[in-house]
Amino acid sequence: MPLLVANIPWTGPEADPTDALQRRLGLSPATSLQFELVKRSVDGRRRPPLWLANYRVDLDDPALEARILRKPPHGVRAYGSRDHERFDKVDPAAPSRPRWPAGVRPIVVGAGPAGLFAALRLGEAGAPAILIERGGPVEERHHAVRKYWRHAELDADTNVVFGEGGAGAFSDGKIYTRRRDGELGWIFRRLVDFGADPTILEEGWAHLGTDRIRAILPQLRARIIELGVEVRFHAALQSLLVEGGRCVGVRLSTGEELRGGPVIVATGHSARDVWEAMLAAGASAEQRPIHIGARIEHPQQVIDQARYGSPRGELPPASYRLTSHPRPRLGGGDAARAAHTFCMCPGGTVVGASNHPGRVVVNGMSYSKRAAWWANSAVIVEVHPGDYPGTDPLAGARYQDEIERRAFAAGGGDFKAPGQRVSDLLAGKGSVDVPRNSYTLGVTPADLREVLPAPLINGLIEAIRHFDRQIPGFAGPEGLLIAPETRTTAPLRFDRDERLESPSLPGLMPVGEGAGYAGGIVSAALDGDRAARSIIDRLSALAAPA
Numbered sequence: 250m251p252l253l254v255a256n257i258p259w260t261g262p263e264a265d266p267t268d269a270l271q272r273r274l275g276l277s278p279a280t281s282l283q284f285e286l287v288k289r290s291v292d293g294r295r296r297p298p299l300w301l302a303n304y305r306v307d308l309d310d311p312a313l314e315a316r317i318l319r320k321p322p323h324g325v326r327a328y329g330s331r332d333h334e335r336f337d338k339v340d341p342a343a344p345s346r347p348r349w350p351a352g353v354r355p356i357v358v359g360a361g362p363a364g365l366f367a368a369l370r371l372g373e374a375g376a377p378a379i380l381i382e383r384g385g386p387v388e389e390r391h392h393a394v395r396k397y398w399r400h401a402e403l404d405a406d407t408n409v410v411f412g413e414g415g416a417g418a419f420s421d422g423k424i425y426t427r428r429r430d431g432e433l434g435w436i437f438r439r440l441v442d443f444g445a446d447p448t449i450l451e452e453g454w455a456h457l458g459t460d461r462i463r464a465i466l467p468q469l470r471a472r473i474i475e476l477g478v479e480v481r482f483h484a485a486l487q488s489l490l491v492e493g494g495r496c497v498g499v500r501l502s503t504g505e506e507l508r509g510g511p512v513i514v515a516t517g518h519s520a521r522d523v524w525e526a527m528l529a530a531g532a533s534a535e536q537r538p539i540h541i542g543a544r545i546e547h548p549q550q551v552i553d554q555a556r557y558g559s560p561r562g563e564l565p566p567a568s569y570r571l572t573s574h575p576r577p578r579l580g581g582g583d584a585a586r587a588a589h590t591f592c593m594c595p596g597g598t599v600v601g602a603s604n605h606p607g608r609v610v611v612n613g614m615s616y617s618k619r620a621a622w623w624a625n626s627a628v629i630v631e632v633h634p635g636d637y638p639g640t641d642p643l644a645g646a647r648y649q650d651e652i653e654r655r656a657f658a659a660g661g662g663d664f665k666a667p668g669q670r671v672s673d674l675l676a677g678k679g680s681v682d683v684p685r686n687s688y689t690l691g692v693t694p695a696d697l698r699e700v701l702p703a704p705l706i707n708g709l710i711e712a713i714r715h716f717d718r719q720i721p722g723f724a725g726p727e728g729l730l731i732a733p734e735t736r737t738t739a740p741l742r743f744d745r746d747e748r749l750e751s752p753s754l755p756g757l758m759p760v761g762e763g764a765g766y767a768g769g770i771v772s773a774a775l776d777g778d779r780a781a782r783s784i785i786d787r788l789s790a791l792a793a794p795a
C-alpha cells in the first residue's frame with residue numbers, strides 16, 4: 250500500500266525531495282522510492298515561514314511498506330481510498346446518460362459558476378438544454394467593466410456581477426477548499442481542463458485570479474456548446490411561465506417565451522428583479538441573516554510583516570482570516586455584534602461592484618500573480634432579519650439597497666465610494682483625507698456613520714480593535730475603510746425539496762448563491778452540478794426497468 254508523507258519542506262518545483270522522504274521514513278539512501286507531490290501550502294506560523302508539501306510515496310518493496318506502517322513515523326500514514334479520490338485525479342462515476350423525451354428541455358438561467366456547471370453536467374449527459382444569460386460573453390464584459398472602473402459608465406446588464414462567469418469572473422478567484430475528492434474534484438479537474446493552472450489540484454489555498462478566469466471561460470463555453478447546449482447571451486429572464494401551478498418556461502425581457510423545463514434559476518445575489526419574478530410566480534422563500542460592512546485596505550507589506558515577521562521574500566503575499574465575538578460589557582449592556590474578515594485579497598485591489606445605477610457597492614479582486622501593492626479584505630458584521638424593514642422575503646434586499654444609496658450620496662456621485670481612515674473611525678471622527686488606495690473610481694473622505702447603521706459601526710470598531718492585536722498595524726494610520734460591502738450573500742433563501750425543486754412551484758429549481766444555497770465560486774458550481782444531477786437521476790430512474 251502506498252504511503253502519505255506529510256509536511257516535507259518544499260523548496261521549489263526543481264528540488265528533489267528524495268533525501269527528505271528517505272530520512273522521514275527511516276530508510277537508507279540506497280532504498281529506491283517513487284513519489285508524487287499531492288499537496289503544498291505555506292506554514293505561516295513558523296519563523297521564517299515555510300512551504301510544506303505532502304507526497305504520495307510508493308516503495309518497491311511491499312514488505313518494507315508494511316513494516317513502516319506497523320509503527321509509522323510522525324506525519325506518515327497509509328495512503329487510503331479517500332486520498333486516492335482526493336489526489337489521484339479520478340472522477341466519481343458520472344450519472345448515466347438518460348434518453349431525453351421530447352418535452353424535457355432543461356432551461357438554465359444565469360451563466361455564473363452555478364449555471365455554467367449545471368449546463369456542463371447537463372451537456373455531458375446529452376441534455377438538449379439551453380443556457381440563457383442576461384449579460385454579454387466575457388470578452389465583451391471585459392470592455393464594459395473597464396468603462397465602469399475607469400469612466401464610471403455602468404452597463405446595467407454587463408458589469409462586474411452580470412455577464413458570462415457571473416460574480417466570480419472579476420474576482421480574486423479564491424477556491425479555498427481543503428478537499429479535492431468526489432464532485433469537488435470533478436469541478437477542479439474541469440477547471441484545469443479549461444486552462445486553470447494544474448497546481449490548483451494540490452494547492453491548499455488555491456486561487457485563479459481574474460486574468461486566468463477570463464481565459465478559462467471561453468473554453469468552458471466552447472465545451473458546453475460542443476456538447477449540444479444552446480448558449481444565448483443578452484437574454485434576460487423577465488418572468489416565469491406558470492401553467493396549472495407548474496413552472497413551464499421563461500419569458501425574456503424581449504417578450505420571447507422559451508418553453509421547457511425544469512427551469513434552473515441561478516441568477517446570483519445581485520439580480521433582485523429575478524427574486525421578485527420568482528416570488529410573483531409562486532416560489533416561496535424566507536428571510537436569511539447576512540453580513541455587511543466595509544473593505545479594509547492596507548499596504549501588503551504591513552500584512553507580510555505581521556504574518557511572517559519579516560519581508561516575505563519568495564513567499565506568497567500573506568493573508569489572514571480573523572473573527573471577533575465580543576463579550577457582553579461588564580455592568581450590563583449589549584455586546585457589540587460578531588464580525589469577521591471575508592474574501593481577503595492579498596496583493597489585490599478594491600473594486601466597484603455595483604449593477605444598479607445610483608448605488609455604491611465595493612468588493613475585492615486580484616490577478617493570478619497577486620502582485621498589487623495592497624492587501625484588502627471585507628470586515629463584515631452580522632445583520633439579523635430583525636434589522637430588516639419588514640417581514641417579507643425581500644426586506645433584506647431593501648436593507649442592503651438603502652445602505653448602497655446612502656453610500657452613493659456620501660461618495661458624491663459617479664460611483665465614488667465613501668472612505669474613512671481606520672484611525673479616524675476608532676477616534677469617532679470623520680476623515681478629511683484618505684491615504685493612497687487602489688479603488689479606481691475614487692474614494693471620498695467621509696464619516697461611515699452616515700452610511701452604515703450604528704450596530705454595524707460598533708461591530709466594526711470592536712472587531713478592528715481585536716484584529717489589531719493579531720495583526721499589528723491593522724488599526725494603524727495606513728489602514729483605510731472603503732464602504733459598503735453589502736453583497737456578501739443573499740438575504741433570502743428559496744425553499745427547495747430533496748429534488749432541489751421549489752415545493753410551491755414545481756418545475757422551478759432555485760440554485761446557487763442567489764437562491765441562498767452557496768457562498769462562493771466552488772459552492773455555487775457544486776450546487777449547479779447537484780441540480781443538474783437531480784434532473785438526470787430522475788430521468789434515469791423513470792427510464793429504468795421496474
Ligand SMILES: Cc1cc2nc3c(=O)[nH]c(=O)nc-3n(C[C@H](O)[C@H](O)[C@H](O)COP(=O)(O)OP(=O)(O)OC[C@H]3O[C@@H](n4cnc5c(N)ncnc54)[C@H](O)[C@@H]3O)c2cc1C
Nearest residue numbers: 359361363383412415416417420423486517761762769770
Ligand atoms: C468582486 C467579487 C469578488 C469575489 N471573489 C470571490 C473569490 O475570490 N472566491 C469565491 O469563491 N467567491 C468570490 N466571489 C463570490 C462569487 O463570485 C459568487 O459566490 C459566485 O459567483 C456565485 O455564483 P452563482 O452562479 O450562484 O451566481 P453569480 O456568479 O452571481 O451568477 C449569476 C449569473 O446570472 C446572470 N443573471 C442575472 N439575472 C439574470 C436574468 N434575469 N436572466 C439571465 N441571467 C441572469 C448574471 O448575469 C450572472 O452571470 C466574489 C464576488 C465578487 C463580486
